[in-house]
Amino acid sequence: MKKRLIIDMDETIADSLSRQLEWYGRDASHDVTPDQLKGRHLHQFVTQEHAPMVRAYPHHQDFFHDLPLLEGAQDALLKLSETYDIYIASAAMEFPHSFAPKFDWLRRHFPFISPMRYIFCGDKSILKADYLIEDTPQHLEGFTGQGLLLTAPHNLNENRFRRINSWTEVLAILLPGDQSVPAR
Amino acid sequence: MKKRLIIDMDETIADSLSRQLEWYGRDASHDVTPDQLKGRHLHQFVTQEHAPMVRAYPHHQDFFHDLPLLEGAQDALLKLSETYDIYIASAAMEFPHSFAPKFDWLRRHFPFISPMRYIFCGDKSILKADYLIEDTPQHLEGFTGQGLLLTAPHNLNENRFRRINSWTEVLAILLPGDQSVPAR
Numbered sequence: 001m002k003k004r005l006i007i008d009m010d011e012t013i014a015d016s017l018s019r020q021l022e023w024y025g026r027d028a029s030h031d032v033t034p035d036q037l038k039g040r041h042l043h044q045f046v047t048q049e050h051a052p053m054v055r056a057y058p059h060h061q062d063f064f065h066d067l068p069l070l071e072g073a074q075d076a077l078l079k080l081s082e083t084y085d086i087y088i089a090s091a092a093m094e095f096p097h098s099f100a101p102k103f104d105w106l107r108r109h110f111p112f113i114s115p116m117r118y119i120f121c122g123d124k125s126i127l128k129a130d131y132l133i134e135d136t137p138q139h140l141e142g143f144t145g146q147g148l149l150l151t152a153p154h155n156l157n158e159n160r161f162r163r164i165n166s167w168t169e170v171l172a173i174l175l176p177g178d179q180s181v182p183a184r
Numbered sequence: 185m186k187k188r189l190i191i192d193m194d195e196t197i198a199d200s201l202s203r204q205l206e207w208y209g210r211d212a213s214h215d216v217t218p219d220q221l222k223g224r225h226l227h228q229f230v231t232q233e234h235a236p237m238v239r240a241y242p243h244h245q246d247f248f249h250d251l252p253l254l255e256g257a258q259d260a261l262l263k264l265s266e267t268y269d270i271y272i273a274s275a276a277m278e279f280p281h282s283f284a285p286k287f288d289w290l291r292r293h294f295p296f297i298s299p300m301r302y303i304f305c306g307d308k309s310i311l312k313a314d315y316l317i318e319d320t321p322q323h324l325e326g327f328t329g330q331g332l333l334l335t336a337p338h339n340l341n342e343n344r345f346r347r348i349n350s351w352t353e354v355l356a357i358l359l360p361g362d363q364s365v366p367a368r
Contacts, residue, residue: 004310087310093299099283115277116306123300126188126271128312128328144312 002085004129005174006119009090009102011135011152013073013110016058017042023057024050037153044154058094064101072167074109080174086113089127091139092120133170137161148173186269188313189358190303193274193286195319195336197257197294200242201226207241208234221337228338242278248285256351258293264358270297273311275323276304317354321345332357 010016020042025031043054092098125142133148137158140147149161164170194200204226209215221229227238276282309326317332321342324331333345348354
């Protein structure tokens with residue numbers, strides 16, 4: 001039996017931060033770059049006055065449409081799918097509008113993963129697998145397999161979990177003998 | 185820490201069979217009762233000509249709206265929620281139209297369960313809990329906790345799992361010392 005690998009969506013394979021920064025630039029006429037966030041979410045970085053607006057973005061029904069892919073995610077998952085059973089788990093219950101666009105996005109960008117392996121949930125501690133790749137430390141807390149924290153601007157100060165900085169690094173860890181994976 | 189209990193939706197707490205029989209009666213002018221099914225799904229009971237029509241019902245966007253509750257489910261879950269952490273897991277990925285109506289239905293009928301504990305998935309073997317209550321034997325196959333098969337017309341011939349015949353019986357098993365639960 002193949003080992004099981006659960007992979008998060010937002011800021012793990014889908015670049016939801018770009019959408020946040022894009023909308024904030026539009027609404028506040030203030031360009032913020034990921035480098036400026038330094039361990040904070042955008043709503044923690046902006047003024048108190050702007051924070052509620054930023055927090056509301058993912059509740060808007062257009063937020064999750066056509067998000068860009070995170071660099072290297074598509075190729076990495078295709079390669080990993082030869083060795084692992086891949087599940088995609090998104091904490092989508094907080095944003096019920098996101099169900100349809102998330103489903104369509106996964107179908108379009110990851111046609112090699114069956115929808116039977118999509119999971120829309122809230123609390124991920126109910127999931128069981130060998131690995132969980134996540135940008136959100138809270139979801140790694142209750143996980144009983146090996147958690148891998150994918151670096152994102154908001155989690156730079158987190159040090160409780162094994163950190164990975166890119167999808168190339170994920171491949172080097174999870175497919176160590178694969179000659180087609182660039183060495184770190 | 186409370187024990188965890190995962191509960192399925194269709195034919196476990198939501199009476200999706202009633203909707204199927206209702207639509208089949210409307211489309212085929214032929215009334216079928218649950219008693220006639222005797223170990224079969226409706227699509228296995230009807231003529232070969234009608235089977236594709238019946239199989240298509242849950243793909244229709246109106247199918248999951250306002251499904252009736254299964255008898256005793258609402259009271260039982262309220263009572264169980266005092267002792268267990270309850271999660272609701274539905275194999276909804278097969279029917280993407282069902283996400284919104286299922287979410288709304290759960291909010292309406294089970295307001296005491298947080299949406300953070302809803303799970304829309306496909307393959308349930310990725311879930312980990314102490315108990316799983318299900319009408320579908322396939323979902324109990326890969327479950328590592330205690331599986332409980334809730335009797336439904338389609339599963340009458342299944343004998344691999346501990347069978348429960350009603351929500352009253354579930355309470356007698358899971359809340360054995362509770363004086364407010366009627367004895368079997």
